[in-house]
Amino acid sequence: MLEFSHFNEQGRARMVDIGDKHETNRTAIAQSSLLLSEEIYNKMTSGSIEKGDVLAIAQIAGIMAAKQTSHMIPMCHPIALTSIDIFFQWERTEDANRLIITCSVKTRGSTGVEMEALTAVSVCALTVYDMCKAIDKGMIIGPTFLVKKTGGKSGNFTRIE
Amino acid sequence: MLEFSHFNEQGRARMVDIGDKHETNRTAIAQSSLLLSEEIYNKMTSGSIEKGDVLAIAQIAGIMAAKQTSHMIPMCHPIALTSIDIFFQWERTEDANRLIITCSVKTRGSTGVEMEALTAVSVCALTVYDMCKAIDKGMIIGPTFLVKKTGGKSGNFTRIE
Amino acid sequence: MLEFSHFNEQGRARMVDIGDKHETNRTAIAQSSLLLSEEIYNKMTSGSIEKGDVLAIAQIAGIMAAKQTSHMIPMCHPIALTSIDIFFQWERTEDANRLIITCSVKTRGSTGVEMEALTAVSVCALTVYDMCKAIDKGMIIGPTFLVKKTGGKSGNFTRIE
Amino acid sequence: MLEFSHFNEQGRARMVDIGDKHETNRTAIAQSSLLLSEEIYNKMTSGSIEKGDVLAIAQIAGIMAAKQTSHMIPMCHPIALTSIDIFFQWERTEDANRLIITCSVKTRGSTGVEMEALTAVSVCALTVYDMCKAIDKGMIIGPTFLVKKTGGKSGNFTRIE
Amino acid sequence: MLEFSHFNEQGRARMVDIGDKHETNRTAIAQSSLLLSEEIYNKMTSGSIEKGDVLAIAQIAGIMAAKQTSHMIPMCHPIALTSIDIFFQWERTEDANRLIITCSVKTRGSTGVEMEALTAVSVCALTVYDMCKAIDKGMIIGPTFLVKKTGGKSGNFTRIE
Amino acid sequence: MLEFSHFNEQGRARMVDIGDKHETNRTAIAQSSLLLSEEIYNKMTSGSIEKGDVLAIAQIAGIMAAKQTSHMIPMCHPIALTSIDIFFQWERTEDANRLIITCSVKTRGSTGVEMEALTAVSVCALTVYDMCKAIDKGMIIGPTFLVKKTGGKSGNFTRIE
Numbered sequence: 012m013l014e015f016s017h018f019n020e021q022g023r024a025r026m027v028d029i030g031d032k033h034e035t036n037r038t039a040i041a042q043s044s045l046l047l048s049e050e051i052y053n054k055m056t057s058g059s060i061e062k063g064d065v066l067a068i069a070q071i072a073g074i075m076a077a078k079q080t081s082h083m084i085p086m087c088h089p090i091a092l093t094s095i096d097i098f099f100q101w102e103r104t105e106d107a108n109r110l111i112i113t114c115s116v117k118t119r120g121s122t123g124v125e126m127e128a129l130t131a132v133s134v135c136a137l138t139v140y141d142m143c144k145a146i147d148k149g150m151i152i153g154p155t156f157l158v159k160k161t162g163g164k165s166g167n168f169t170r171i172e
Numbered sequence: 173m174l175e176f177s178h179f180n181e182q183g184r185a186r187m188v189d190i191g192d193k194h195e196t197n198r199t200a201i202a203q204s205s206l207l208l209s210e211e212i213y214n215k216m217t218s219g220s221i222e223k224g225d226v227l228a229i230a231q232i233a234g235i236m237a238a239k240q241t242s243h244m245i246p247m248c249h250p251i252a253l254t255s256i257d258i259f260f261q262w263e264r265t266e267d268a269n270r271l272i273i274t275c276s277v278k279t280r281g282s283t284g285v286e287m288e289a290l291t292a293v294s295v296c297a298l299t300v301y302d303m304c305k306a307i308d309k310g311m312i313i314g315p316t317f318l319v320k321k322t323g324g325k326s327g328n329f330t331r332i333e
Numbered sequence: 334m335l336e337f338s339h340f341n342e343q344g345r346a347r348m349v350d351i352g353d354k355h356e357t358n359r360t361a362i363a364q365s366s367l368l369l370s371e372e373i374y375n376k377m378t379s380g381s382i383e384k385g386d387v388l389a390i391a392q393i394a395g396i397m398a399a400k401q402t403s404h405m406i407p408m409c410h411p412i413a414l415t416s417i418d419i420f421f422q423w424e425r426t427e428d429a430n431r432l433i434i435t436c437s438v439k440t441r442g443s444t445g446v447e448m449e450a451l452t453a454v455s456v457c458a459l460t461v462y463d464m465c466k467a468i469d470k471g472m473i474i475g476p477t478f479l480v481k482k483t484g485g486k487s488g489n490f491t492r493i494e
Numbered sequence: 495m496l497e498f499s500h501f502n503e504q505g506r507a508r509m510v511d512i513g514d515k516h517e518t519n520r521t522a523i524a525q526s527s528l529l530l531s532e533e534i535y536n537k538m539t540s541g542s543i544e545k546g547d548v549l550a551i552a553q554i555a556g557i558m559a560a561k562q563t564s565h566m567i568p569m570c571h572p573i574a575l576t577s578i579d580i581f582f583q584w585e586r587t588e589d590a591n592r593l594i595i596t597c598s599v600k601t602r603g604s605t606g607v608e609m610e611a612l613t614a615v616s617v618c619a620l621t622v623y624d625m626c627k628a629i630d631k632g633m634i635i636g637p638t639f640l641v642k643k644t645g646g647k648s649g650n651f652t653r654i655e
Numbered sequence: 656m657l658e659f660s661h662f663n664e665q666g667r668a669r670m671v672d673i674g675d676k677h678e679t680n681r682t683a684i685a686q687s688s689l690l691l692s693e694e695i696y697n698k699m700t701s702g703s704i705e706k707g708d709v710l711a712i713a714q715i716a717g718i719m720a721a722k723q724t725s726h727m728i729p730m731c732h733p734i735a736l737t738s739i740d741i742f743f744q745w746e747r748t749e750d751a752n753r754l755i756i757t758c759s760v761k762t763r764g765s766t767g768v769e770m771e772a773l774t775a776v777s778v779c780a781l782t783v784y785d786m787c788k789a790i791d792k793g794m795i796i797g798p799t800f801l802v803k804k805t806g807g808k809s810g811n812f813t814r815i816e
Numbered sequence: 817m818l819e820f821s822h823f824n825e826q827g828r829a830r831m832v833d834i835g836d837k838h839e840t841n842r843t844a845i846a847q848s849s850l851l852l853s854e855e856i857y858n859k860m861t862s863g864s865i866e867k868g869d870v871l872a873i874a875q876i877a878g879i880m881a882a883k884q885t886s887h888m889i890p891m892c893h894p895i896a897l898t899s900i901d902i903f904f905q906w907e908r909t910e911d912a913n914r915l916i917i918t919c920s921v922k923t924r925g926s927t928g929v930e931m932e933a934l935t936a937v938s939v940c941a942l943t944v945y946d947m948c949k950a951i952d953k954g955m956i957i958g959p960t961f962l963v964k965k966t967g968g969k970s971g972n973f974t975r976i977e
Contacts, residue, residue, distance in 0.1 A: 017229075017303050019740050023711060024229050026718055028738035030680065030761050036835065043314070067389045068178075068185050070828055071890045072246050075397075078831075078886055078894055079244070081722055083295055084302050085233050085715045089722055089735050091894050093926065094833035096824050117835050121737065125309065126302050133294045133313070134244055141245050141287050142178050148286065148321070148329045152294070153204070153314015160309070168309045180418050184392055187400075189416035191358065191439050197513065228711045231506055232568045236719075239509075239564055239572055242400055246393045250400055250413045252572045254604065255511035257502050278513050282415065339873075339947050341579050345553055346873050348561075350577035352519065352600050365958070390822075390829050394890050401888070403561055405939055406946050407554045407877050411561055411574045443576065447953065448946050455938045455957070456888055463889050463931050464822050470930065470965070470973045474938070475848070475958015482953070490953045500712075500786050507712050526797070550872045551661075551668050555729050558880075562727070566778055567785050568716050608792065609785050616777045616796070617727055624728050624770050625661050631769065631804070631812045635777070636687070636797015643792070651792045663901050667875055670882075672899035674841065674922050725883055729876045733883055733896050765898065 017086050026086050032121040037162035041128035043136045043155035044102075045110045048147045052108035055143075056101070065142045069112075070097045073135030077116060077127045084130065088122050095127075097135060112136055113158070123163050129155065178247050187247050193282040198323035202289035204297045204316035205263075206271045209308045213269035216304075217262070226303045230273075231258045234296030238277060238288045245291065249283050256288075258296060273297055274319070284324050290316060339408050348408050354443040359484030363450035365458045365477035366424075367432045370469045374430035377465075378423070387464045391434075392419045395457030399438055399449045406452065410444050417449075419457060434458055435480070445485050451477060500569050509569050515604040520645035524611035526619045526638035527585075528593045531630045535591035538626075539584070548625045552595075553580045556618030560599060563613045571605050578610075580618060595619055596641070606646050612638060661730045670730050676765040681806035685772035687780045687799035688746075689754045692791045696752035699787075700745070709786045713756075714741045717779030721760060724774045732766050739771075741779060756780055757802070767807050773799060822891050831891050837926040842967035846933035848941045848960035849907075850915045853952045857913035860948075861906070870947045874917075875902045878940030882921060882932045889935065893927050900932075902940060917941055918963070928968050934960060 019025040047055075055065055074095045081089040094117040102109040114131040116124040136152045143150065160168045180186040208216075216226055235256045242248040255278040263270040275292040277285040297313045304311065321329045341347040369377075377387055396417045403409040416439040424431040436453040438446040458474045465472065482490045502508040530538075538548055557578045564572040577600040585592040597614040599607040619635045626633065643651045663669040691699075699709055718739045725731040738761040746753040758775040760768040780796045787794065804812045824830040852860075860870055879900045886894040899922040907914040919936040921929040941957045948955065965973045 017306075018225065019742070021742060022225070023714055023741070023743075024225055024718070025741070026722075026736070026739040028740075028761060030737040030763055064179065064183070064185055064389055067386055067828060068246055068393055071390055071393050072244065074829070074831055075887070075890055076244055082719070083233065083237055083240070084299050085229050085719055086299075086302060088737070091735065091896065091925075092831070093835040093893070095831040096833075097828070097830070098824070098826060099828075117833060119835055120735075125305060126298065129298055129301065129313070133298060136316075137287065137290055137294060138245050138247075140290065141247060144286060145178075145326070148318050149331065150317070151314075152290070152316040153312075155297075155313040155316075156311070157309050165306070170310065180420070182420060184389060184419070184421075185396065186419070187396055187414070187417040189418075189439060191415040191441055225711055228506060228708055229715055232712055232715050235507065235509055236565070236568055243397070246397055249415065252413065252574065252603075253509070254513035254571070256509040257511075258506070258508070259502070259504060260506075278511060280513055281413075339950075340869065341581070343581060344869070345550060345580070345582075346557070346869055347580065348557055348575070348578040350579075350600060352576035352602055386823065386827070386829055390890055394888065398888055404558070405877065405881055405884070406943050407558055407873050408943075408946060410576065413574065442574075447949060448942065451942055451945065451957070455942060458960075459931065459934055459938060460889050460891075462934065463891060466930060467822075467970070470962050471975065472961070473958075474934070474960040475956075477941075477957040477960075478955070479953050487950070492954065500789075501708065505708070507708055547662065547666070547668055547872055550869055551729050551876055554873055554876050555727065559727055566716065566720055566723070567782050568712050569782075569785060608788060609781065612781055612784065612796070616781060619799075620770065620773055620777060621728050621730075623773065624730060627769060628661075628809070631801050632814065633800070634797075635773070635799040636795075638780075638796040638799075639794070640792050648789070653793065663903070665903060667872060667902070667904075668879070669902070670879055670897070670900040672901075672922060674898040674924055726880070729880055732898070735896065764896075 024086060026088060029088060029121040034119055034121055035162045036119050037123050038117045039124045039128040039160040040115045040158040041132045042158050043112045043132035043153060045136050045139055046151040047108045047110060049108060051143045051146050065139060066099050069135045069138040072138040073097050073114060073131040076134035077131040080127045080130045084126050087126050090118050090120050090124060092127060093117050093119060123160055125157050125160055185247060187249060190249060190282040195280055195282055196323045197280050198284050199278045200285045200289040200321040201276045201319040202293045203319050204273045204293035204314060206297050206300055207312040208269045208271060210269060212304045212307050226300060227260050230296045230299040233299040234258050234275060234292040237295035238292040241288045241291045245287050248287050251279050251281050251285060253288060254278050254280060258292060284321055286318050286321050346408060348410060351410060351443040356441055356443055357484045358441050359445050360439045361446045361450040361482040362437045362480040363454045364480050365434045365454035365475060367458050367461055368473040369430045369432060371430060373465045373468050387461060388421050391457045391460040394460040395419050395436060395453040398456035399453040402449045402452045406448050409448050412440050412442050412446060414449060415439050415441060445482055447479050447482050507569060509571060512571060512604040517602055517604055518645045519602050520606050521600045522607045522611040522643040523598045523641040524615045525641050526595045526615035526636060528619050528622055529634040530591045530593060532591060534626045534629050548622060549582050552618045552621040555621040556580050556597060556614040559617035560610045560614040563610045567609050570609050573601050573603050573607060575610060576600050576602060606643055608640050608643050668730060670732060673732060673765045678763055678765055679806045680763050681767050682761045683768045683772040683804040684759045684802040685776050686802050687756045687776035687797060689780050689783055690795040691752045691754060693752060695787045695790050709783060710743050713779045713782040716782040717741050717758060717775040720778035721771045721775040724771045728770050731770050734762050734764050734768060736771060737761050737763060741775060767804055769801050769804055829891060831893060834893060834926040839924055839926055840967045841924050842928050843922045844929045844933040844965040845920045845963040846937045847963050848917045848937035848958060850941050850944050851956040852913045852915060854913060856948045856951050870944060871904050874940045874943040877943040878902050878919060878936040881939035882936040885932045885935045889931050892931050895923050895925050895929060897932060898922050898924060928965055930962050930965055
């Protein structure tokens with residue numbers, strides 16, 4: 012049975028030792044989403060210049076947050092990310108407008124980048140919320156989850172729908 | 173019809189002017205949650221010292237993130253928060269273990285603290301994910317939403333379930 | 334004759350005491366610019382979506398930097414800015430393409446916001462440089478200067494051309 | 495008997511509510527010191543330009559750290575400091591060279607600035623250590639303590655030698 | 656005789672060039688302590704949940720500070736730490752209660768991690784002070800010193816008691 | 817024709833993938849300057865202790881900013897800098913006093929350090945402005961530009977005067 016690896020002999024938190032882990036190429040893809048009102052959807056997609064900007068701002072916030080992950084998540088190791096890319100997609104049904112946010116992160120290092128990808132999509136979604144909350148505070152963020160990771164000793168992971 | 177307030181005459185983003193808004197007491201309560209495996213639930217609640225620590229670490233991460241909100245969310249105003257409090261609660265059904273994270277934030281200032289509360293619960297959830305991901309990477313974060321806000325010209329907001 | 338106010342009795346730097354200064358409305362407007370090649374100008378203004386994005390990214394960087402000013406400039410006081418707005422303008426002559434960046438910052442506080450406005454335009458210009466440097470590294474940033482300030486005991490300032 | 499005020503009803507940490515506390519003038523003075531080798535003392539005081547610089551750098555590090563206190567100390571409230579001043583003093587006996595570092599911090603706010611003053615002298619001392627450690631790693635930092643505080647409901651405090 | 660290595664030809668500070676230094680495994684162990692009143696000692700060790708939490712919070716603050724060292728100490732190089740571990744120990748005599756804080760830091764890189772270990776124990780101690788200062792502001796932090804370092808051209812160092 | 821490399825397939829910003837780039841020694845030298853009044857020039861060079869300090873403070877601000885570049889410039893990769901050095905020089909004509917600021921930055925990594933050098937001289941100049949603005953707010957910062965870079969696939973660059 013796997014044990015929590017973040018605890019030392021005193022039962023207290025530590026940043027686990029990755030000094031012996033190999034440097035390999037590592038990637039992670041995470042996803043979040045926002046459930047938005049029709050009014051917000053229309054404004055964001057009406058072709059006005061604002062549309063691009065809400066997503067552009069959210070995206071930059073997500074990218075900058077990915078680089079700050081180890082300063083936000085206490086036990087995360089600092090990692091020199093080599094690539095961060097965020098994509099947006101709309102998913103509409105009769106009574107729901109959902110903005111899907113996907114982030115792909117890469118590094119060559121001794122530990123995975125799952126937290127960086129998850130942090131990026133989370134802050135990206137929070138920024139969309141911030142930009143649109145004057146119109147409707149009822150937006151819902153999430154579900155937020157890891158889609159896929161590759162590289163490292165713990166092996167690959169792919170979410171099963 | 174309300175307009176996006178974050179855009180200037182050039183259609184570009186700005187940090188909106190709150191200089192004329194009154195300083196009032198403002199509160200916001202936000203909520204997030206994590207859907208966890210039975211194994212993680214058992215480890216976190218088995219009475220071992222680790223239990224307290226995972227949540228303690230997550231909570232500190234959430235509190236510290238609330239204070240960094242304006243450095244993470246591009247158009248957020250810097251606000252001197254006067255209180256941050258985070259609560260945890262377990263919600264169990266036959267096939268689901270859900271950790272509910274609630275954060276209440278207060279200030280006396282010229283703008284609301286919704287983003288600070290939402291950021292706190294988001295980073296808190298991300299930290300739980302980080303601490304437990306060695307056991308299972310399939311955890312799901314969210315839904316994340318605003319429960320309530322009071323104070324300010326835009327009035328109160330209470331989420332309707 | 335005015336003395337350097339940032340030095341204490343030991344002749345060493347200090348963050349000067351503003352505790353007795355009145356809280357007044359304060360504004361500052363600063364300007365910077367970039368001298369760009371024809372090729373960069375054409376790409377930025379060719380109507381492709383990239384145009385908006387380079388400036389959008391630069392602008393967000395500038396806004397976020399304004400909020401970090403007191404963490405970058407050692408003797409700057411932390412100030413809760415109430416408004417940050419950045420504008421862009423092109424100035425073209427036969428052999429020069431200049432992007433003018435103007436930032437206006439406001440607060441209600443005990444010290445001025447000149448440094449915040451100057452920091453915003455500087456980081457904004459650096460970001461344009463970063464986004465375009467793959468095309469041409471010969472861009473020139475500046476001159477960067479204070480255009481105007483109002484509020485505070487030292488009175489108003491308006492740059493004389 | 496006074497209780498730990500940083501814990502909520504769940505026995506977990508919170509940033510305590512200072513929303514009802516009065517804004518008053520508050521000051522704090524803290525002190526730290528370094529015990530240095532004769533060799534380091536001689537180099538720092540030999541009149542070479544380096545002398546001023548080691549202390550100048552340490553002092554700036556201390557001032558900048560004071561402004562970051564609420565981002566370092568988890569339960570500290572963000573406070574807009576109005577003044578930070580750091581002084582140095584040498585205390586020499588036959589077999590000890592001690593650099594005394596004193597920091598005075600002021601604010602007008604709802605909570606004290608003891609932590610800001612203590613953080614400033616601590617980071618100031620760490621910086622002197624960093625600048626001199628190529629010569630001798632045996633330096634000792636501390637004792638570090640609060641000398642005095644004024645303002646606020648908990649009243650004044652003066653250290654009894 | 657060793658010279659200050661942090662100064663350039665103009666006698667001004669610089670971040671020294673470590674580009675030619677070899678990447679080796681490096682470790683550092685630093686120690687700090689707090690002298691606490693009987694009342695604080697009793698509260699911290701009375702078996703109440705608070706006990707764990709004060710130390711848990713302090714420890715996380717220390718770990719997060721270690722990762723921020725190069726942003727706090729001006730001439731420190733950014734280093735990707737591979738491990739951070741903090742331990743606590745009580746040392747009691749008839750009239751003194753001392754909490755010993757020890758931190759061990761590792762990296763594989765071109766420069767040592769002494770400053771990271773020293774910064775971690777310093778911020779850890781400051782956080783304990785912050786959590787307990789409502790009970791007694793007379794706590795004393797330190798002595799703080801390097802216990803041991805290994806790796807790098809300057810060789811190993813072990814403190815002689 | 818070179819394309820903007822910071823945009824993904826959706827035409828939105830990304831942090832470009834440098835995972836396949838070779839680690840090589842990279843250097844960059846950037847320059848900025850300030851045009852100062854006679855009064856400021858005299859004060860800064862009158863042999864008073866303040867002279868050293870204004871430049872010392874500015875220099876430290878520049879060095880610390882270089883280490884924060886990837887947190888300020890949205891699409892910049894985090895890079896572990898191995899060396900940062902800043903030089904000052906006065907250039908005087910009959911009616912102009914110009915302080916020249918030059919910064920040289922080095923790393924061994926997968927991407928260049930032009931932005932780090934440019935950020936350092938910019939923040940260095942802003943700090944001089946901040947220290948002297950009580951005397952005269954009419955100082956002009958810039959021109960700011962890249963002097964030289966070496967290393968990396970895009971080859972060397974040397975500014976042609």
